[in-house]
Amino acid sequence: MTAAIVAGHNGGLAHTSHAATPGTACSTLEYIGVGLDLGTPLLKTGTRELCAPTSTAAGQAITAAGRVLQALAWAFAALFIAGLTGAVRKT
Secondary structure: OHHHHHHHHHHHEEEOOOOOOOOOEOOHHHHHHHHHHHHOOOOOOOHHHOEEEOOOHHHHHHHHHHHHHHHHHHHHHHHHHHHHHOOOOOO
16 A cells, blocks of 8 residues: 555556546545555455556556555465365364
């Protein structure tokens, strides 16, 4: 989420054609929504439809960080479920 806020303030996020004012900078609340969308595997706020990464270096950093965060979140979720169900046993 912090990466979305920092990179968003540096031109990494802009409103899409679905927003009322396409191409303009997103608000801080929208940056937080994009950060939540990127970092949580099951929670989606829908903010990415209105505020998306740009083709700038900051926007590409948001996209790369989002992919890494999603992979880590899914891995942690899978480990949690495996531990909860007892799929992994101690020997």
